[in-house]
Amino acid sequence: MTRFDTLIKNGRIITAADSYDADIGIKDGRIVALGQGLEGADEVIDAQGLWVMPGGIDAHCHLDQPLGDGAVMADDFLTGTRSAACGGTTTVIPFAAQQKGQSLRAAVEDYHRRSEGKALVDYAFHMIVTDPTETVLKEELPALIQEGYSSFKIYLTYDDLKLNDREVLEVLAMARREGGMVMVHAENADCIAYLTELLESQGKTAPYFHSEAHSAIAEREATHRAISLAELIDVPILIVHVSGPEAIEQIRWAQGRGLRVYGETCPQYLMLTAEDLDQEGFEGAKCVCSPPPRDPKAQEAVWQALENGVFQVFSSDHAPFRYDDPQGKKLHGEDAAFHHVPNGIPGLETRLAILFSEGVVKQRIDATRFVALTATNPAKIYGLYPRKGTIAIGSDADLTLWDSEAKMTVRNEALHHAVDYTPYEGLELTGRPMLTLCRGRVVSRGGEPMVDAGHGRFLKCDKPQPARPRGSAKGF
Ligand code: URP
Ligand code: ZN
Numbered sequence: 145m146t147r148f149d150t151l152i153k154n155g156r157i158i159t160a161a162d163s164y165d166a167d168i169g170i171k172d173g174r175i176v177a178l179g180q181g182l183e184g185a186d187e188v189i190d191a192q193g194l195w196v197m198p199g200g201i202d203a204h205c206h207l208d209q210p211l212g213d214g215a216v217m218a219d220d221f222l223t224g225t226r227s228a229a230c231g232g233t234t235t236v237i238p239f240a241a242q243q244k245g246q247s248l249r250a251a252v253e254d255y256h257r258r259s260e261g262k263a264l265v266d267y268a269f270h271m272i273v274t275d276p277t278e279t280v281l282k283e284e285l286p287a288l289i290q291e292g293y294s295s296f297k298i299y300l301t302y303d304d305l306k307l308n309d310r311e312v313l314e315v316l317a318m319a320r321r322e323g324g325m326v327m328v329h330a331e332n333a334d335c336i337a338y339l340t341e342l343l344e345s346q347g348k349t350a351p352y353f354h355s356e357a358h359s360a361i362a363e364r365e366a367t368h369r370a371i372s373l374a375e376l377i378d379v380p381i382l383i384v385h386v387s388g389p390e391a392i393e394q395i396r397w398a399q400g401r402g403l404r405v406y407g408e409t410c411p412q413y414l415m416l417t418a419e420d421l422d423q424e425g426f427e428g429a430k431c432v433c434s435p436p437p438r439d440p441k442a443q444e445a446v447w448q449a450l451e452n453g454v455f456q457v458f459s460s461d462h463a464p465f466r467y468d469d470p471q472g473k474k475l476h477g478e479d480a481a482f483h484h485v486p487n488g489i490p491g492l493e494t495r496l497a498i499l500f501s502e503g504v505v506k507q508r509i510d511a512t513r514f515v516a517l518t519a520t521n522p523a524k525i526y527g528l529y530p531r532k533g534t535i536a537i538g539s540d541a542d543l544t545l546w547d548s549e550a551k552m553t554v555r556n557e558a559l560h561h562a563v564d565y566t567p568y569e570g571l572e573l574t575g576r577p578m579l580t581l582c583r584g585r586v587v588s589r590g591g592e593p594m595v596d597a598g599h600g601r602f603l604k605c606d607k608p609q610p611a612r613p614r615g616s617a618k619g620f
């Protein structure tokens with residue numbers, strides 16, 4: 145009879161499909177047995193009263209990303225993955241970003257140097273394509289997709305990142321030929337530039353006005369355009385960090401027509417509004433991110449899209465900048481106009497607990513949908529399934545044991561990122577990840593790290609073969 149390295153006994157297993165009571169036998173970092181009354185292990189973990197879920201996959205976070213404008217991200221692979229582990233996440237997918245004029249392969253190699261030996265949990269790379277030259281499209285990307293970097297993000301805004309429509313079409317055509325997954329940051333650059341200039345000419349430069357410059361209409365237009373370009377090429381795309389009903393409507397419309405258009409949203413669009421940018425002094429800069437959080441009606445629309453299957457993925461978009469720091473939010477000083485404030489907010493460690501508390505405990509989504517959004521669907525969409533994202537024989541033993549009744553109050557001093565604030569300070573939550581295992585090894589216990597840098601391994605991603613979104617004929 146197999147002797148297990150670890151046995152997790154008496155827990156309630158929850159996957160994207162089922163929930164049932166069973167023990168889990170782990171050997172060499174993988175799940176080798178699921179059953180009742182399993183015996184014989186070096187270590188036994190009693191999960192009585194706990195929910196055993198797949199470890200979270202944070203499929204959109206930014207760690208140690210070179211930026212080129214003097215701003216520096218607060219989290220590298222060590223602090224970022226430590227924070228992830230303590231929040232119940234066992235795989236992160238940050239971005240190897242190409243600078244304009246740089247080879248994409250050089251960006252990937254640089255990102256390997258930045259991550260080597262530092263991670264506590266497993267990690268894969270998306271790429272960011274900012275300069276789709278012929279070499280990038282015909283040589284680098286096809287080879288990189290084959291080698292396990294099968295997804296990449298493109299931007300329709302930000303001067304140093306954005307692609308024009310012709311470039312987007314070329315990138316999408318390459319993705320269709322080679323089988324890559326394209327993530328789109330959908331905001332209309334010219335609308336934002338026009339509104340920014342107008343607001344500035346009226347002296348409206350405080351952080352709050354970021355939310356007016358990044359209008360929901362600009363997000364809707366770019367979302368519709370991305371969908372149309374993808375339809376023209378006949379290739380799947382995923383619209384990232386969707387903030388409200390305008391963009392949701394476009395995605396739902398596309399899904400209803402049978403298009404493979406996927407959607408992602410993030411905690412900030414459930415928990416924050418534009419009012420959070422309207423604070424004393426420069427404090428609103430803490431919540432400057434793009435697209436910006438909107439209003440309570442938008443929050444409600446985002447909840448509905450999580451419930452009804454328009455969204456497949458729930459990520460943090462952790463983009464960590466320290467507040468009180470000349471390389472962070474105060475890069476251009478405390479009086480800087482909103483468009484000079486580095487965009488992004490932290491959220492790796494709080495992502496799961498927020499959706500669990502606000503979604504599962506408050507009965508907006510059930511626990512299986514929580515698992516689908518936070519682990520199974522991202523694993524499928526980005527080519528990591530079934531190794532990651534589920535509890536099944538042969539899958540990596542990436543597991544998070546939840547106490548569904550434990551109370552916690554979010555305090556930045558208790559988080560493990562290197563950012564000097566959390567936008568969720570004081571938020572009271574129900575449900576806590578008590579123990580997290582990555583490939584069978586306990587990486588956090590009671591919200592504290594239990595493993596050293598270097599446990600996390602790089603993951604090659606297969607070419608994604610996701611089901612059609614739920615709005616289409618069949619799928620998630
Ligand atoms: O404001 C944000 N979202 N910053 C991170 C970069 C991005 O566009 O996702
Ligand atoms: Zn983005």
Ligand code: ZN
Binds near residue numbers: 204205206461462463
């Ligand atoms: Zn992002």
